[in-house]
Each structure stands twice: as structure tokens, then as C-alpha cells.
Amino acid sequence: MNWVLENISFIASLLTDHIVFSLVPVVIGLVIAVPLGWLANRAGFGRAVVVNLAGLLYTIPSLALFVFLPVILGTGILDPINVIVALSVYTVALLVRTVADALEAVPPLVVDAATAMGFTPFRRFVAAELPISVPVILAGVRVAAVSSISLVTVGSVIGFGGLGQMFTDGFQRSITAEVVAGIVLVVVLALVVDGLLLLIGRMLTPWDRTARAVAQGATA
Amino acid sequence: MNFFGWLLDPAHWTGAGSIPQRLVEHIGYVALTMIIAIVIAVPLGAWIGHTGRGGFLVVGSANGLRALPTLGVLILLAQWTGLGLLGPLIALVLLAVPPVLAGTYAGVRNVDASVVDAARGMGMRGREILFGVELPNALPLIIGGIRSSVLQVISTATIAAYVGLNGLGRYIIDGLSTRDFPQMIAGSILVALLAVAADLVLAGLQKLLVSPGLQTAGTGRRVRALATRPTDTAAQAA
Numbered sequence: 001m002n003w004v005l006e007n008i009s010f011i012a013s014l015l016t017d018h019i020v021f022s023l024v025p026v027v028i029g030l031v032i033a034v035p036l037g038w039l040a041n042r043a044g045f046g047r048a049v050v051v052n053l054a055g056l057l058y059t060i061p062s063l064a065l066f067v068f069l070p071v072i073l074g075t076g077i078l079d080p081i082n083v084i085v086a087l088s089v090y091t092v093a094l095l096v097r098t099v100a101d102a103l104e105a106v107p108p109l110v111v112d113a114a115t116a117m118g119f120t121p122f123r124r125f126v127a128a129e130l131p132i133s134v135p136v137i138l139a140g141v142r143v144a145a146v147s148s149i150s151l152v153t154v155g156s157v158i159g160f161g162g163l164g165q166m167f168t169d170g171f172q173r174s175i176t177a178e179v180v181a182g183i184v185l186v187v188v189l190a191l192v193v194d195g196l197l198l199l200i201g202r203m204l205t206p207w208d209r210t211a212r213a214v215a216q217g218a219t220a
Numbered sequence: 221m222n223f224f225g226w227l228l229d230p231a232h233w234t235g236a237g238s239i240p241q242r243l244v245e246h247i248g249y250v251a252l253t254m255i256i257a258i259v260i261a262v263p264l265g266a267w268i269g270h271t272g273r274g275g276f277l278v279v280g281s282a283n284g285l286r287a288l289p290t291l292g293v294l295i296l297l298a299q300w301t302g303l304g305l306l307g308p309l310i311a312l313v314l315l316a317v318p319p320v321l322a323g324t325y326a327g328v329r330n331v332d333a334s335v336v337d338a339a340r341g342m343g344m345r346g347r348e349i350l351f352g353v354e355l356p357n358a359l360p361l362i363i364g365g366i367r368s369s370v371l372q373v374i375s376t377a378t379i380a381a382y383v384g385l386n387g388l389g390r391y392i393i394d395g396l397s398t399r400d401f402p403q404m405i406a407g408s409i410l411v412a413l414l415a416v417a418a419d420l421v422l423a424g425l426q427k428l429l430v431s432p433g434l435q436t437a438g439t440g441r442r443v444r445a446l447a448t449r450p451t452d453t454a455a456q457a458a
Contacts, residue, residue, distance in 0.1 A: 059371060059416050061371075061375035061411050061415055062375060063375070064412045065408070071223070077404065157382050163289075170295065176299050179299065182292050186289045187284075187287045191287065
């Protein structure tokens with residue numbers, strides 16, 4: 001505990017780094033995954049390709065991806081960009097499938113109704129299919145965010161990893177308190193972000209709140 | 221970068237620290253971890269699924285695992301047990317158990333109630349139902365859990381090279397300390413290939429072991445819907 005109090009500013013700067021470098025990839029990943037998921041859901045063949053490719057990418061161990069990406073990107077091997085790109089790749093791999101599944105689960109009646117009201121395909125997607133898919137997509141985003149927060153720390157092995165630096169630093173200088181504090185901070189950050197995403201999801205789906213209230217009233 | 225040359229250099233294929241040796245070490249760690257994890261998780265998950273007691277613990281442990289930074293756990297255990305196999309092995313088992321536990325629990329829990337009723341109607345007892353009906357029906361999800369675990373362990377065993385473990389991770393860590401980038405990249409390629417190969421082998425095993433009755437379209441749909449997909453259990457949260 002003393003160690004934490006004495007190094008509070010060091011920890012605060014690591015925490016800021018950590019938040020940026022774990023959540024920026026989630027946003028990038030989501031922005032890429034939505035159109036890809038839409039595409040996968042539209043074309044049967046495309047779906048098989050996208051889902052399998054995503055599964056393959058997700059299989060690659062994080063440290064290996066951090067080290068191998070520079071070969072593809074032409075970046076320096078110790079460039080923090082590699083960690084951001086790698087985590088974005090994992091997020092896309094995870095979310096493409098979620099988005100495709102979520103869009104597939106949209107009731108055909110809703111799609112037909114939107115079409116009948118004269119929505120263009122683009123407007124129908126943005127105004128009807130996507131909002132209805134929010135709960136499922138958000139569940140995927142929560143998984144991606146929590147994984148990403150935990151995965152950033154692996155980057156500290158190759159010199160960049162936000163709070164993960166507390167692990168490598170604590171290891172090299174044999175400060176157990178630093179390692180323990182790092183683990184606690186990462187887990188707490190993951191829980192906080194997960195909770196915030198849950199709240200955002202509720203705000204984005206006000207119609208669900210009435211449904212939930214009705215359901216709870218029925219069981220109470 | 222001449223990582224290709226590094227991979228093809230005959231000097232890296234024989235003797236101490238050669239690619240075959242590191243590969244065997246890596247697979248050895250994974251096999252040892254998985255044996256221990258399966259011995260712990262499958263009976264426990266089957267018991268919890270069969271009796272229905274303590275299910276929240278299983279779900280909680282599988283979700284909590286995702287948030288736990290594996291590097292931190294590895295380093296903490298290495299500091300407690302000293303450098304050697306014991307610390308990393310405990311960390312690996314700790315990370316391998318939840319997916320298998322969750323898969324077994326969900327598998328046993330989600331066996332169609334009418335199937336269990338039919339077995340009971342035929343006069344089968346608790347133990348017979350568990351071994352003759354529930355476990356075979358749960359097999360797709362159990363193997364799904366094992367698949368997630370194996371990927372997690374291959375990934376974490378690589379990182380464990382940082383706290384002194386051998387295996388393919390050595391190339392990445394040793395290459396880093398000597399700024400030998402071709403060696404690092406070659407190591408990362410070998411690890412990625414091992415992970416993909418292991419996943420394919422387990423996918424094949426899943427097809428081979430699961431009863432054909434569970435793979436037909438009728439029940440297959442149900443199995444797919446319930447399956448813990450490797451992507452969902454975040455096999456790569458390491």
C-alpha cells in the first residue's frame with residue numbers, strides 16, 4: 001500500500017496510457033466490424049469467409065501478433081502502434097461475427113415494415129436494423145473491451161503496455177506490491193468499463209427498459 | 221527482414237535450443253497443463269451441472285478470467301515460487317480451468333430434459349445418467365471448452381518465457397534482449413502456426429469423438445446455439 005501511495009503520479013500516467021491504448025482499438029474495431037458484419041450477413045458465401053478468417057485471426061497468440069505485425073505494417077518492432085493495431089484486429093475478429101449474428105436475428109417483419117414505409121436500404125440499416133441489434137452487439141463490445149484492457153499488459157514485455165509496466169517493473173525490481181497493485185488496477189478498470197458499457201447500452205435501448213420493467217413486475 | 225533465413229538456417233534445427241526442441245517443450249507444457257486442468261475441471265463441472273449447485277461460481281470464474289492480466293499472474297506466482305516450472309505451471313492451470321469448467325457445466329446443464337427423463341424412465345440411476353447420457357451429450361461443449369483452454373495456454377506459455385520458462389516464447393524474449401529481430405519474428409510465426417495447428421487438430425477431434433446423433437441437422441442447431449464458441453470465451457485473453 002505504501003508503494004502505491006509513494007508512486008501515485010507514476011500510476012496515474014500509466015492508467016491514462018492504459019485507458020487510451022485499450023479503448024481506442026475497441027472503437028476502431030467496432031467501426032470496422034459493423035460494415036463487415038453487414039456484408040457477412042448479406043452474402044452467404046461472404047459470411048463463411050469472414051467468420052472463418054476472424055476465427056483464424058483470433059487464434060494467433062497476442063505476443064506473437066505484437067511481434068509479427070511490424071513485418072506487415074512496416075513499423076518498428078517496438079512501436080506502440082503495433083499494440084493498437086493488434087488489439088483492433090482482435091476486436092474486429094470478435095465483433096464481425098457478433099454483428100452478423102445480431103443482424104441475422106432482426107425479425108424479418110421489422111425489415112419488411114421499414115421497407116414498406118419507403119426506407120432506403122441504408123436508412124433501414126441505420127434506423128431499424130442497427131438499433132435493434134444494439135443489445136447483442138453491445139454484449140460483444142463488453143467482451144472485447146474487457147479482453148483488450150487485459151491484453152494491453154502483454155505489450156509491456158516488448159516495452160509498451162500501460163499498467164502492464166507495473167508487472168515488468170515490479171518483476172525486475174522484486175516489488176511484489178507493485179505487481180499486486182497492477183493486477184488489482186487492471187481488473188478494477190475492466191469492471192468499471194464493463195459497467196459503463198452496460199449503462200450506455202441501457203441508454204441506447206430505451207424501449208428495452210419498459211420491457212424489463214414489465215418482466216420484473218410480472219415476476220415480483 | 222530476414223526472418224525467413226533465420227527459420228531455414230540448419231543451425232536452428234539441431235542441438236540445444238533448436239526449433240524442434242523448443243516446440244516439444246512448448247507442447248509439453250501445454251499437455252501437462254491440460255491434463256491437470258481436465259482432471260480438475262471436467263469432474264467438477266459435471267458435478268455442478270448434474271446437481272445444479274454452484275453454477276454462478278462457474279459463470280463468474282469464466283467471466284472473471286477475461287479481466288485477469290495473465291502476465292501479472294505469471295509474474296506474481298514467479299515471485300512467490302521462484303524461477304522454475306512450478307510458478308508458471310500453477311498460473312497456466314489457473315487460466316486453463318475456467319473454460320473447461322464452463323464448457324462441461326454448460327454441456328451437462330443444457331442436455332435436453334426430455335432425454336434425461338427418458339433415461340430415468342428406462343430405469344437408469346444418477347451415475348448411469350451422468351456417464352451414459354449427460355456426458356456424451358455434453359461432449360461438444362466440453363471439447364469446445366478444451367479448445368479455448370488450449371489456445372489460452374499456448375498463448376500464455378509463450379509469455380511465460382518472460383519469467384524463465386522454455387518453449388517457443390524463448391525466441392521472442394531472447395531475441396528481444398539481444399535485439400535479434402529476425403529471431404523474434406521467426407518465433408512469433410512458429411507460435412502462431414502451433415496455435416492454428418492445435419485448433420485444427422481439436423476441431424477434427426471434436427468431429428471424431430462427438431456422437432453422430434448430435435451432429436445431424438436436428439439437434440445440431442441446438443448444439444450450435446448453445447456452444448461456447450472459442451471466440452466468445454476469449455481464448456486469447458493472454
